[in-house]
Structures are given as structure tokens and as C-alpha cells.
Amino acid sequence: MIYGKDVRLRAIEREDIPRFVRWFNDPEVRRFLSMYEPMSRAQEERWFESYLSRKDDLILAIEVREGDSWVHVGNIGLHRIDWKNRVATLGIVIGDKGYWDKGYGTEAVRTMLRHAFFELGLNRVELETYSFNPRAQRCYERVGFRREGVRRQALYRDGKFHDVITMGILRVEFEEGGGG
Numbered sequence: 001m002i003y004g005k006d007v008r009l010r011a012i013e014r015e016d017i018p019r020f021v022r023w024f025n026d027p028e029v030r031r032f033l034s035m036y037e038p039m040s041r042a043q044e045e046r047w048f049e050s051y052l053s054r055k056d057d058l059i060l061a062i063e064v065r066e067g068d069s070w071v072h073v074g075n076i077g078l079h080r081i082d083w084k085n086r087v088a089t090l091g092i093v094i095g096d097k098g099y100w101d102k103g104y105g106t107e108a109v110r111t112m113l114r115h116a117f118f119e120l121g122l123n124r125v126e127l128e129t130y131s132f133n134p135r136a137q138r139c140y141e142r143v144g145f146r147r148e149g150v151r152r153q154a155l156y157r158d159g160k161f162h163d164v165i166t167m168g169i170l171r172v173e174f175e176e177g178g179g180g
């Protein structure tokens with residue numbers, strides 16, 4: 001377990017798969033993610049098996065405290081971890097919409113960055129987000145991510161082209177921002 005404030009991150013388990021399928025099949029959640037087709041339980045199970053043997057991906061379950069128990073509300077991951085250059089790509093989804101806008105995403109990202117920089121020894125974490133997702137941009141900016149560029153009209157979604165915003169944070173910036 002990796003503990004943040006009212007948030008903890010734990011390893012994902014096979015038993016979590018039905019929840020992933022529910023979240024990723026919710027159009028209101030999926031529209032912010034790179035996946036765009038309905039997902040079956042069998043596909044998700046196959047993905048999970050392949051994940052277990054990969055060394056360049058770390059995906060953790062986000063749990064939030066509710067009274068005396070913890071509730072699994074989403075996942076956060078470091079993808080394409082490049083151990084030589086010490087760079088990884090961050091992804092996050094709070095799949096249960098009732099938990100949006102309560103500060104959990106910001107705290108989960110902060111907790112994951114602490115792990116990335118101070119346990120895994122990474123130096124840079126980067127990500128992409130869509131122009132129509134100001135909630136995600138605000139969440140990343142609050143943790144210290146900087147906007148680095150715009151991939152103009154790189155996404156086709158709902159019949160239109162949209163800009164993709166690239167963001168990044170260095171370990172030194174995270175430390176200076178008080179994240180450590």
C-alpha cells in the first residue's frame with residue numbers, strides 16, 4: 001500500500017476486473033480516455049494476464065477512505081516506463097463519477113508522483129490530455145505539471161477533431177512545489 005491523504009494506492013487484482021469493465025464502458029468516463037470501443041470482460045482479463053508479466057507498466061488501484069473502510073474508485077498508472085532515461089507516462093481514471101471533484105484525483109496523482117520520483121527514481125513524468133477535459137488539466141496543474149505543447153487536432157472524437165495537450169513534470173519541480 002502507498003498512502004496519501006484520504007487516498008491509498010494498492011496493487012490491482014483479478015477480482016477488480018468487473019469494475020474496470022463497468023468504468024470503461026461508461027461513455028461519460030471513456031470519452032476522456034484513449035480507448036474508444038466497448039470493452040468485454042474477456043478482453044480485460046486477457047489484458048490483465050499480459051499486464052502481470054510487463055516490467056514497464058505499473059497500475060495501481062485508487063482507494064478512498066469512507067468511514068472505517070476503503071472503496072476502490074479508480075486506477076492510476078505509470079506506463080511505458082523508460083528505465084534508462086527515467087521517464088514514464090501517467091494515466092488516471094476515477095471510474096466512479098460520484099467521486100469526481102472531491103480532490104481524490106489530485107491526491108492520487110501527488111501520491112503516485114512521490115512513488116515515481118522517490119522510490120522508482122524517475123526524473124520526469126509526462127502525459128497527454130484532451131482539450132475538452134479542463135478538470136484533468138486543473139488536477140495536473142495543481143500538482144505541478146506544466147503545459148509543454150499542443151498536438152493540434154490529434155484526436156478525432158464525437159465527429160470532431162480536438163487538440164491534445166501535452167504536460168510534464170520533473171522531479172526537481174515536484175520537490176520545489178512541496179510535493180515531496
Ligand SMILES: CC(C)(COP(=O)(O)OP(=O)(O)OC[C@H]1O[C@@H](n2cnc3c(N)ncnc32)[C@H](O)[C@@H]1OP(=O)(O)O)[C@@H](O)C(=O)NCCC(=O)NCCS
Pocket residue numbers: 029032033074092093094095099100101102103104105106107128129130133134135136138139142
Ligand atoms: C480527471 C480526474 C482524474 C480528476 O480527478 P478528480 O478527483 O475528479 O479531480 P480533483 O477534485 O482532484 O480536481 C479537479 C479540479 O478541477 C476543477 N474543475 C472541475 N471541473 C472543471 C471545469 N469544467 N473547468 C475547470 N476546472 C474544473 C475542480 O474545481 C478542481 O480544482 P480545485 O480543486 O482547484 O477546485 C477524474 O475526474 C477522472 O478520472 N475523470 C475521468 C477520466 C479522466 O478524465 N482521466 C484523465 C484523462 S487525461
